[in-house]
Amino acid sequence: DQALRAHRAFTAAGATCDVLGWDSLISDADLSRYRVLVLPAVYLCSRANADRITQAAGAGADVLVTAFSGIADEHDHVYLGGYPGVFTELLGVRAEEFFPLDANDSVRLETGGAGLLWTENLGVAADVEVLARYADGPLPGVAAVTRRQVGAGRAWYVSTVPDPPTWRRVAARVLEADGIARLPHVAADVEFVRRVSPTGSWLFALNHSAETVRVPAAGHDLLTGQEVDSPLVLPPGGCAVLREREP
Numbered sequence: 393d394q395a396l397r398a399h400r401a402f403t404a405a406g407a408t409c410d411v412l413g414w415d416s417l418i419s420d421a422d423l424s425r426y427r428v429l430v431l432p433a434v435y436l437c438s439r440a441n442a443d444r445i446t447q448a449a450g451a452g453a454d455v456l457v458t459a460f461s462g463i464a465d466e467h468d469h470v471y472l473g474g475y476p477g478v479f480t481e482l483l484g485v486r487a488e489e490f491f492p493l494d495a496n497d498s499v500r501l502e503t504g505g506a507g508l509l510w511t512e513n514l515g516v517a518a519d520v521e522v523l524a525r526y527a528d529g530p531l532p533g534v535a536a537v538t539r540r541q542v543g544a545g546r547a548w549y550v551s552t553v554p555d556p557p558t559w560r561r562v563a564a565r566v567l568e569a570d571g572i573a574r575l576p577h578v579a580a581d582v583e584f585v586r587r588v589s590p591t592g593s594w595l596f597a598l599n600h601s602a603e604t605v606r607v608p609a610a611g612h613d614l615l616t617g618q619e620v621d622s623p624l625v626l627p628p629g630g631c632a633v634l635r636e637r638e639p
Contacts, residue, residue, distance in 0.1 A: 394433035401559035403583040406574030423448040438466040442478040450543030483549045484517035484540040499529030505558030512551040599626040611636040
């Protein structure tokens with residue numbers, strides 16, 4: 393569930409995402425390909441994988457870790473010394489206590505939006521920037537979203553489960569900080585992928601939401617055979633493959 397929430401947030405914010413299993417990280421996967429790495433509630437994490445993630449951040453990647461990550465190793469042996477466990481040093485934060493929420497409850501953030509399911513009484517190191525704090529709930533004023541400079545990169549921590557609009561804003565902020573050129577993006581849950589060749593570019597648009605959306609894109613729709621002038625209108629569950637026009 394947490395992986396799906398994170399994936400949808402970044403695709404809706406205008407990024408194209410790959411999904412990597414931990415075995416890929418242990419093997420010869422080249423993490424230098426990725427400018428952003430997202431770890432959504434990775435409860436189990438070996439020290440080897442944590443070291444590779446830390447090295448990627450030091451080399452320039454933006455690493456975003458979500459709540460309840462790094463708690464135990466690959467054998468489900470809980471790490472000692474505080475949480476988020478194996479990522480505590482990388483993130484510069486330490487959870488003094490967990491405060492789960494009722495399934496029907498939420499907490500407000502001072503910057504707007506809401507957190508669901510989970511909160512943490514989070515202590516932060518002196519070099520950690522607090523980007524958002526809890527506005528109410530059991531931990532008013534406590535850090536909810538943090539960021540720390542790590543070598544050439546940055547380590548972000550989200551100590552709650554953001555609601556979908558808040559998740560998209562967090563994802564957009566990460567992409568903006570990294571200078572990643574974003575694909576078209578809209579407020580609804582719409583996924584975009586662009587494929588480019590020497591002869592042109594194609595934009596794949598998939599509307600996962602239950603509402604009609606308008607996308608700032610134009611071109612020849614290969615699915616309908618029609619020319620599309622901006623905006624592209626996608627009904628609920630609709631999709632399009634545009635051969636994009638040259639600017």
